[in-house]
Amino acid sequence: MAAEWVHPEAGLVDLLDRVLDRGLVIHADIMITLAGVPLVGLNLRAVLAGMETLLADPQMREWDARVRARAALRAEAVEALVG
Amino acid sequence: MTDTARYEVRRVGPASTRGRAFSGGSARYVYGIVPADAGEAVDLGGVGLDGSRVYVVVRRRIGALVHDCPAEPYDSGGDSVVAQWVLAHNRVMQLAMARWCSVLPMTFNTIVAPSAEKTADENLLVWLEAEHDSLRERVDNLEGKAEFGLQVSYAPAVILRQVAEEVPEVRRLEEEAKAKTSGLAYLCRLEMERVLKREMEQRVRELFTTVYERARACSDRVTVEKVKNDGSDLRMAANLSCLVALDRYRELEALADEIAGHEGQTVRLVGPLPPYSFC
Numbered sequence: 077m078a079a080e081w082v083h084p085e086a087g088l089v090d091l092l093d094r095v096l097d098r099g100l101v102i103h104a105d106i107m108i109t110l111a112g113v114p115l116v117g118l119n120l121r122a123v124l125a126g127m128e129t130l131l132a133d134p135q136m137r138e139w140d141a142r143v144r145a146r147a148a149l150r151a152e153a154v155e156a157l158v159g
Numbered sequence: 160m161t162d163t164a165r166y167e168v169r170r171v172g173p174a175s176t177r178g179r180a181f182s183g184g185s186a187r188y189v190y191g192i193v194p195a196d197a198g199e200a201v202d203l204g205g206v207g208l209d210g211s212r213v214y215v216v217v218r219r220r221i222g223a224l225v226h227d228c229p230a231e232p233y234d235s236g237g238d239s240v241v242a243q244w245v246l247a248h249n250r251v252m253q254l255a256m257a258r259w260c261s262v263l264p265m266t267f268n269t270i271v272a273p274s275a276e277k278t279a280d281e282n283l284l285v286w287l288e289a290e291h292d293s294l295r296e297r298v299d300n301l302e303g304k305a306e307f308g309l310q311v312s313y314a315p316a317v318i319l320r321q322v323a324e325e326v327p328e329v330r331r332l333e334e335e336a337k338a339k340t341s342g343l344a345y346l347c348r349l350e351m352e353r354v355l356k357r358e359m360e361q362r363v364r365e366l367f368t369t370v371y372e373r374a375r376a377c378s379d380r381v382t383v384e385k386v387k388n389d390g391s392d393l394r395m396a397a398n399l400s401c402l403v404a405l406d407r408y409r410e411l412e413a414l415a416d417e418i419a420g421h422e423g424q425t426v427r428l429v430g431p432l433p434p435y436s437f438c
Binding site for chain 2 (some may be wrong): 091099
C-alpha cells in the first residue's frame with residue numbers, strides 16, 4: 077500500500093494546530109495582545125480532537141482489553157488448528 | 160527586541176464578532192516575512208482573511224505580508240469561520256512560498272497596532288528595521304525548504320499476529336498452556352499475554368525509532384509531535400514534522416511509501432507546508 081499523500085490545502089486538521097499555535101510569535105508592544113480573549117478555534121479544535129479526548133484516558137485499558145481478546149482468539153484458533 | 164518605551168501598549172478586551180467583510184482599518188495583520196527587495200511593491204489581491212487584500216510592506220531586504228484590519232484580534236466562536244480563517248492564512252503562506260521560495264510564517268492573529276505617535280505601518284517598519292538582520296537570516300535559512308507532516312500508524316491486530324508468529328516464547332507458552340490443567344494453563348496464558356504486550360510495545364518503539372532516524376536522514380530538522388488517535392482501529396506510532404529541502408522531497412515520499420509497504424502500517428504525508436513548526 078502506498079502512503080496517503082495529503083495535499084497541503086486539504087488537511088484542515090493538519091493546519092489548525094500549526095496556524096493557530098505555531099509560527100513566529102512577536103513579543104513587542106506594537107502588537108495587539110490577546111489578554112482576555114479566548115483562544116481562537118478552541119471549539120473547533122475540541123471537535124476535531126473529540127475522539128482522541130474520549131480515548132485518552134481509558135486508552136491503555138482499552139488497548140489492554142483488545143490485546144487480551146486477540147490473545148484469547150489466537151489461543152482458540154491455535155487450539156482448533158492443532159487440537 | 161525594540162525599545163518598548165516608544166510604543167503605546169494596547170490591550171484589547173474580548174473582541175466583538177462584528178463583520179469584517181470589508182478590509183481596511185488602522186492596524187496591520189501580519190501573515191509572515193519574506194525575502195524582498197526595497198521598492199518591490201507586491202499586491203497579492205483579495206486572498207487574505209475574509210477576502211482581505213494582501214500586500215507586502217518592505218524594509219530594505221525584508222518584506223512583511225499584511226492586510227489592513229481594525230485594531231482588535233480576530234475572534235470567533237464559529238467553527239466554520241475559524242476554519243476559513245485558518246485556510247486563508249495558510250493559502251497566503253503557500254502563495255508566498257511559491258513566489259519567494261521562502262517564508263517565515265507568523266502565528267495566527269499577529270496584528271501590529273498604531274500607537275499614539277505612529278501609525279501601524281510606521282510601527283511595522285521600525286520593527287522590521289530593528290529585526291532586519293535576524294529575520295533575513297531566518298528566511299534565507301528556510302529558502303527552498305518546506306514542512307511535511309509524517310504520521311505513521313499501525314494496526315495492533317496485525318502486529319500482534321506477527322509477534323505471536325515470530326516470537327518463540329509466545330509459541331512455547333501456547334504449547335505449555337495446552338499441556339497443562341486448566342488452572343496452570345490460565346497462568347500460562349496470562350504470561351503469554353504479558354509477553355505479547357511487551358513485544359508489541361517493543362515493536363512500536365522500534366517502528367518509531369526507524370521512522371524518526373530515516374526521516375532525519377532526509378530532513379534538515381525533525382520535531383516529534385504528540386501522537387493522535389482518531390478512534391479508528393489504528394494506533395499512531397510516530398507523528399513528525401520534517402523540514403525538508405526541495406531537492407529531497409522525493410526521498411521523504413519514497414520513505415513514506417516504503418513504510419506504508421509493510422503489512423499493518425499506514426502512512427500520511429502532508430505537505431509541502433509552510434514551515435510553521437520551524438520558526
